[in-house]
Amino acid sequence: MKAKNExxxxxxxxxxxxxxxxxxxxxxxxxxxxxxxxxxxxxxxKSVPSPDEDVVTISTQAAKWAMRRADIKGExxxxxxxxxxxxxxxxxxxxxxxxxxxxxxxxxxxxDYEFACKAGxxxxxxxxxxxxxxxxxxxxAIGADTSQGAPGDALEYTAAAGGAAxxxxxxxxxxxIEETISYTTDTPDxxxxxxxxxxxxxxxxxxxxxxxxxxxxxxxKMLERTGKEPEDYDYAVFHQPNGKFxxxxxxxxxxxxxxxxxxxxxxxxGNTYSxxxxxxxxxxxxxxxxxxNILVTxxxxxxxxxxxxxxxxxxxxxxxxxxxxTVEEVISNKEFISYSVYAKFRKKIExxx
Amino acid sequence: xxxxxxxxEIRQRYKGIGVECKNCGExxxxxxxxxxxxxxxxxxxxxxxxxxxxxxxxxxxxxxEPHPEFKDLSPYVMAIIEMDEGVRLTGHLVDVDYEQxxxxxxxxxxxxxxxxESPEGLIxxxxxxxxxxxxxxD
Amino acid sequence: xxxxxxIGIGETEFGELWDRSLREIGxxxxxxxxxxxxxxxxxxxKMYIGNMSAGxxxxxxxxxxLIADYAGLSHIPSTRIESGGASGGMALSEAxxxxxxxxxxIVVVGxxxxxxxxxxxxxxxxxxxxxxxxxxxxxxxxFDSLYAMMARYHMDEYGTTREQLAEVAVKNHSNASKNPSAxxxxxxSKDFVMGAPPVxxxxxxxxxxxxxDGGAALVxxxxxxxxxxxxxxxxIVSMGEGGDTMAVHEREDIGTLKATKRxxxxxxxxxxxxxxxxDFAEVHDxxxxxxxxxxxxLGFFEKGEGGPATEEGKTRLNDEIxxxxxxxxxxxxxxxxxxxxxxxxxxxxQLREDAGDRQVEDPEYGLTHNMGGTGSSAVVHIFRRWS
Numbered sequence: 001m002k003a004k005n006e007x008x009x010x011x012x013x014x015x016x017x018x019x020x021x022x023x024x025x026x027x028x029x030x031x032x033x034x035x036x037x038x039x040x041x042x043x044x045x046k047s048v049p050s051p052d053e054d055v056v057t058i059s060t061q062a063a064k065w066a067m068r069r070a071d072i073k074g075e076x077x078x079x080x081x082x083x084x085x086x087x088x089x090x091x092x093x094x095x096x097x098x099x100x101x102x103x104x105x106x107x108x109x110x111x112d113y114e115f116a117c118k119a120g121x122x123x124x125x126x127x128x129x130x131x132x133x134x135x136x137x138x139x140x141a142i143g144a145d146t147s148q149g150a151p152g153d154a155l156e157y158t159a160a161a162g163g164a165a166x167x168x169x170x171x172x173x174x175x176x177i178e179e180t181i182s183y184t185t186d187t188p189d190x191x192x193x194x195x196x197x198x199x200x201x202x203x204x205x206x207x208x209x210x211x212x213x214x215x216x217x218x219x220x221k222m223l224e225r226t227g228k229e230p231e232d233y234d235y236a237v238f239h240q241p242n243g244k245f246x247x248x249x250x251x252x253x254x255x256x257x258x259x260x261x262x263x264x265x266x267x268x269x270g271n272t273y274s275x276x277x278x279x280x281x282x283x284x285x286x287x288x289x290x291x292x293n294i295l296v297t298x299x300x301x302x303x304x305x306x307x308x309x310x311x312x313x314x315x316x317x318x319x320x321x322x323x324x325x326t327v328e329e330v331i332s333n334k335e336f337i338s339y340s341v342y343a344k345f346r347k348k349i350e351x352x353x
Numbered sequence: 354x355x356x357x358x359x360x361x362e363i364r365q366r367y368k369g370i371g372v373e374c375k376n377c378g379e380x381x382x383x384x385x386x387x388x389x390x391x392x393x394x395x396x397x398x399x400x401x402x403x404x405x406x407x408x409x410x411x412x413x414x415x416x417x418e419p420h421p422e423f424k425d426l427s428p429y430v431m432a433i434i435e436m437d438e439g440v441r442l443t444g445h446l447v448d449v450d451y452e453q454x455x456x457x458x459x460x461x462x463x464x465x466x467x468x469x470e471s472p473e474g475l476i477x478x479x480x481x482x483x484x485x486x487x488x489x490x491d
Numbered sequence: 492x493x494x495x496x497x498i499g500i501g502e503t504e505f506g507e508l509w510d511r512s513l514r515e516i517g518x519x520x521x522x523x524x525x526x527x528x529x530x531x532x533x534x535x536x537k538m539y540i541g542n543m544s545a546g547x548x549x550x551x552x553x554x555x556x557l558i559a560d561y562a563g564l565s566h567i568p569s570t571r572i573e574s575g576g577a578s579g580g581m582a583l584s585e586a587x588x589x590x591x592x593x594x595x596x597i598v599v600v601g602x603x604x605x606x607x608x609x610x611x612x613x614x615x616x617x618x619x620x621x622x623x624x625x626x627x628x629x630x631x632x633x634f635d636s637l638y639a640m641m642a643r644y645h646m647d648e649y650g651t652t653r654e655q656l657a658e659v660a661v662k663n664h665s666n667a668s669k670n671p672s673a674x675x676x677x678x679x680s681k682d683f684v685m686g687a688p689p690v691x692x693x694x695x696x697x698x699x700x701x702x703x704d705g706g707a708a709l710v711x712x713x714x715x716x717x718x719x720x721x722x723x724x725x726x727i728v729s730m731g732e733g734g735d736t737m738a739v740h741e742r743e744d745i746g747t748l749k750a751t752k753r754x755x756x757x758x759x760x761x762x763x764x765x766x767x768x769x770d771f772a773e774v775h776d777x778x779x780x781x782x783x784x785x786x787x788x789l790g791f792f793e794k795g796e797g798g799p800a801t802e803e804g805k806t807r808l809n810d811e812i813x814x815x816x817x818x819x820x821x822x823x824x825x826x827x828x829x830x831x832x833x834x835x836x837x838x839x840x841q842l843r844e845d846a847g848d849r850q851v852e853d854p855e856y857g858l859t860h861n862m863g864g865t866g867s868s869a870v871v872h873i874f875r876r877w878s
Contacts, residue, residue: 018448050447051425052465056478060367060464088476097478101367101464103403325488333448333487344425362625383626412647412745414639415692416631420616423631431636431691433644433740441740445631451692456647467629479630 011070042243046270074103083119118300160270190301366479499528499710505824529721541582575621580831580861602829655798667818674824705826731757766790
C-alpha cells in the first residue's frame with residue numbers, strides 16, 4: 001500500500017507506567033524458576049500499571065506529549081484511533097475519552113481498534129489513509145495496552161503495560177512513511193472470548209505458524225516491494241512478545257542485533273502488546289538522525305502483520321530539545337514491587353477492599 | 354456519583370478548563386458564572402481558560418484510611434496544589450515518594466482514573482499530579 | 492431582642508448505642524431536658540433538631556417531626572437544622588433567635604445523630620460529604636486528609652509540632668476522665684497518641700474524634716419567665732455565625748479558620764466582651780489540629796501560639812483558659828448533629844457549678860465553638876449565669 005500523497009509522523013511519544021515486577025518474583029509465587037525463565041525470554045522485568053492507570057490514561061499521556069512535539073492543538077486533530085486489546089470498556093470507545101481529554105472533540109472522528117498486539121499499527125494505517133487521501137490534515141494513532149496474563153500462566157511473566165501515540169500528517173514531518181504493507185491470515189494462536197478476564201493461547205503454536213510466519217512474510221514482502229536489503233536500513237523494529245522472538249526473526253531476515261537495539265524495550269518493560277511496536281519505534285526515533293531509514297513490522301495474533309518503511313527527515317533534530325521526555329527517560333523512572341503489590345494493583349486478589 | 358453529575362464536569366476534570374474574567378483578568382477554577390471581584394460587571398464576560406497543568410504543592414498528606422473505593426491505592430498522597438495561574442485545587446499525587454514531598458514541589462497534571470461507579474459501572478477519569486522532576490524533562 | 496436563658500439540659504450516653512434508634516435517642520435527651528427545666532410537654536411551642544445526615548445514615552429524612560411525634564408532641568412545629576458538624580450549634584442559634592425575637596417562649600432544641608447503623612467506613616464517607624464532594628472528595632480526599640493538610644500547613648507555616656497536636660488529645664482525655672458522661676473517660680499519654688496507627692499523616696487515630704451515637708437537648712425561654720421553672724437559668728449572652736469557602740484549597744491561609752474568626756468576632760461584639768474575658772471554652776476538636784487552630788482564631792492565643800500554649804498547659808483545667816473541660820469531641824464523644832448542644836450542656840453545667848471534679852473555678856463567661864465541614868460554617872455562643 002503506497003500512500004497517494006506524502007504522509008508521515010509529525011509528533012510521537014511513549015508512556016510506560018512506573019512500576020516493575022521481575023520474572024523471579026513471579027516465579028517464586030508459582031514454584032517456578034522465574035529467573036531462568038526470564039533469561040530464556042530475555043525479560044528482566046515487566047511494567048505494571050498503577051490501579052488508576054488504564055488504556056485511556058496511558059493513551060492520553062502519550063498523546064498529550066505527542067501533540068506537544070507536533071506543536072498542534074486538540075482542535076487540529078480530525079481523527080483519533082486507539083488500538084488495544086485491553087480497552088477499559090467492552091462497549092464505549094476509549095477514543096472518545098482520549099479525544100475529550102485532548103480537547104479534540106467534537107468536530108472529528110474517533111474509534112477503537114482491536115487486533116491483539118497490532119491494533120496500534122492498524123490505527124497508523126487508517127490515519128495514513130485519511131491523511132494521504134486528503135480527507136484530514138492530522139490524525140492521531142495510538143497503540144496502548146494494560147495486558148493481563150492469568151495468574152501463574154506463562155503470559156504472566158511478560159504481559160505488561162504501556163503505549164505510544166503518533167500524530168500523523170502531511171507537512172512538517174519528522175519522518176515520512178514511504179510504504180506500508182500487511183499480511184493477514186486466520187491463525188488461532190491467541191484469543192480472549194467475550195466476558196473472559198484472561199486470554200487463552202496455543203503455547204508453542206504461537207511461535208512458528210504464528211509470530212514468525214507473519215513477521216517474516218510481511219517483512220520479506222516489504223523488502224521485495226522497496227527493493228531494499230536489510231542492511232539498507234539503519235534500524236528495525238519488530239513486535240516483541242519477549243526478547244527472543246524479535247532477535248530470532250531479525251536474524252533469519254538478515255537484520256543485525258544493532259539495528260534492533262534501540263527499539264528492543266521488552267527486556268526492561270515486558271510485552272506491552274499494542275503498545276510494543278509503537279513504543280519501540282518511538283525509542284528508535286529518539287535516537288535517529290536525519291536520513292535514517294527504519295523498517296517496522298508489527299504482529300497481532302489472530303493473525304496479521306503490518307510493515308512500514310520509514311524515512312527520518314531533518315525535522316527530527318528539533319525533537320532533541322523537546323520538553324517531552326524520551327522513551328528511555330520515561331522507562332528509567334521505575335519502582336520494583338512485590339508480587340503481592342502487583343496482585344493488588346492488577347485486581348488479582350479476590351474480595352480485596 | 355450520578356452519570357450526569359460526572360459528565361457535566363468532564364471538561365474541568367480532563368482538561369482543567371476554568372474561566373478568565375475578561376473584566377479583571379482573574380482566572381478561576383472550577384469555573385464561575387460571575388467573578389467574585391467584579392460581580393455584575395463580569396456577567397457574560399467569563400470566558401474559557403485552559404490551565405497549563407503545572408503548579409506546586411502548598412500542603413500535603415499521606416492517606417492511610419481511605420474511603421472504600423480508594424483502597425487499592427492506599428496509602429496514597431493527597432495535596433493542595435497552587436497552579437501556575439494562581440488557582441488552587443485538591444489532587445492526588447501519583448508515582449511519588451512521600452518522603453520527597455514538600456511545600457513548593459513542582460508538579461504536573463496527568464489524567465488518571467479517579468474511580469468508578471462499580472465494577473460494572475461508569476469509570477471516572479480526571480486530573481492527578483506527578484512530580485515534574487521525575488516525569489518531565491525540566 | 493429579649494434576653495434568653497437555658498433552663499433545662501439533657502443528654503444520652505454517647506457511644507455505640509446498638510440497641511437504640513435515632514428516635515429513641517432524640518426522645519431521651521429531650522425528655523431529660525424538659526424534666527430538668529420543669530416544663531410540661533404542652534408548654535413547648537417549637538422544636539429544632541440539629542442533625543447532619545439522617546438521610547444517609549438511617550435513610551430517614553424529616554427527622555424533626557419524627558422525634559416530636561415519638562415524644563408525644565406531634566402537634567408541635569419542629570424543624571431539622573443541617574450545617575454539617577455545626578448542625579447542633581446552628582440549631583441552637585435558630586432557637587435562640589426565635590426566643591429572643593419574641594416569636595416563641597418555650598423552645599426545645601436538640602441534636603441527635605445515629606452513626607453506627609452503617610459500617611464505620613460508610614459513616615466516615617458520609618462525614619466527608621460535608622466537604623466539597625465535587626472538588627475535594629472525588630479526587631480521593633477524606634475528611635481526615637483535609638484536616639491533615641491543614642495540620643501540615645500549620646506546621647510548615649507556624650512551626651506547630653507533632654507533639655503539640657498530641658498534647659490536645661492528652662489534655663482532653665484527662666478532662667474526660669473527670670466527666671462521668673464522657674464516651675472515653677480515661678487518660679492517655681503523648682507516646683500513646685503519637686504511636687497510634689496513622690490515619691492521614693500527620694494525624695493518627697488518636698488525633699481524630701470518634702464517631703458516636705447520641706443526643707443532647709436544651710430548653711430555652713425568655714429570661715423574664717425563667718422564674719416560672721425549676722431549672723437554674725444560664726444566659727445565652729450572644730451568638731455569632733460565620734462562613735468560609737467550602738473547599739479548603741480555596742483559602743488563602745489554610746491554617747486559619749476564617750468562619751470561626753468571623754463568628755467569634757460577632758459573638759464578642761454582641762456580648763460587649765473580648766476573648767480575654769472567657770474563662771472556659773468548648774471548642775470543636777474533631778481533630779487535634781482543629782483545637783489548636785480554634786484557640787488561635789477564637790482569639791485566646793496569637794496565631795501560631797496555639798501549639799506552644801497547649802504544650803505549656805495553658806489550656807488545661809483552671810490554667811489560663813480551660814479548653815474542652817468536658818473532654819471535647821475527642822473524648823466526650825462526637826454524635827455529629829448533637830455536638831453543638833452537648834457543648835452548651837457543658838457550658839451550663841460549668842456555670843451552674845455542677846461540673847464535679849472538672850469544675851472551672853468561679854467561671855463568669857463560657858464559650859462554645861461548633862464547626863461544620865472543614866470549617867466552612869461555624870457558630871459561637873457565649874454564656875454566663877443569669878442574674
